[in-house]
Amino acid sequence: MATGEALKLHFMRRAIELSRRAAATGDGEAFGSVIVRDDKIIGEGWNHIKVRHDPTAHGEVEAIRNTCSALKTLHLTGAEIYTNCEPCIMCAAVIQYAGIVKIYYGTTTDDISPHFEDEVGCVDVKAVADDLRKPTNQRRIPAEQLLPDEAIKVFDEFHPKKAKS
Numbered sequence: 001m002a003t004g005e006a007l008k009l010h011f012m013r014r015a016i017e018l019s020r021r022a023a024a025t026g027d028g029e030a031f032g033s034v035i036v037r038d039d040k041i042i043g044e045g046w047n048h049i050k051v052r053h054d055p056t057a058h059g060e061v062e063a064i065r066n067t068c069s070a071l072k073t074l075h076l077t078g079a080e081i082y083t084n085c086e087p088c089i090m091c092a093a094v095i096q097y098a099g100i101v102k103i104y105y106g107t108t109t110d111d112i113s114p115h116f117e118d119e120v121g122c123v124d125v126k127a128v129a130d131d132l133r134k135p136t137n138q139r140r141i142p143a144e145q146l147l148p149d150e151a152i153k154v155f156d157e158f159h160p161k162k163a164k165s
Contacts, residue, residue: 003039011036011082012104014044015059019084022046022059029116031059033083035067035076035100042079043067059083060091064098075099085112089129 002010011034018032028047035043045062049055060083068074077099081087084106087095095103109125136143 007039008082008104011041012084012106014041015082016084016106018044018046019059022048025051027051028057028059031083031085033059033063033081035063035079035081037076037079042076043070056090058088058091060087061094064094064100068098077101080104085109088123088125089132 014034015032018034019030020032022028022032023030028049028051030047032046033044034041043063043066045059045064045066047059048057048062060081063081063083064076067076067079075098079098079100080102081095081100082104083091086105086108087103088109092103131140
């Protein structure tokens with residue numbers, strides 16, 4: 001059985017294989033990912049944005065959804081993700097929410113950007129990251145807070161405040 005570096009390469013090749021599947025089937029763009037824990041693949045996914053008409057169905061997100069669903073958990077603590085391309089900002093956030101502890105990636109978002117420059121809906125990942133660092137009222141997409149007192153009551157009712165330690 002492969003160990004160490006050979007095992008990492010095996011997992012990355014599987015992610016690349018899944019990226020090819022996404023593009024070849026027309027499901028989505030060429031992005032694929034595998035989730036690994038204790039040197040075993042516990043889940044995988046590939047981009048489904050076209051077939052599902054879902055702009056969030058990126059390879060990493062699909063792998064996390066599939067794995068969490070199969071394991072009946074919201075947390076993949078201790079897991080690693082192998083993805084054929086550096087995660088976008090949305091995927092990076094989902095990876096953190098899931099508790100994944102390490103990311104291995106094949107190529108970078110900068111390297112693939114020439115393949116997507118003229119596509120409608122293509123997002124400049126760096127511009128989005130910069131925009132999200134701004135206060136809410138200064139971002140590219142306007143945001144307005146409405147009914148904050150009513151909205152917080154639901155959290156007060158169903159999610160009691162935790163005592164600060």
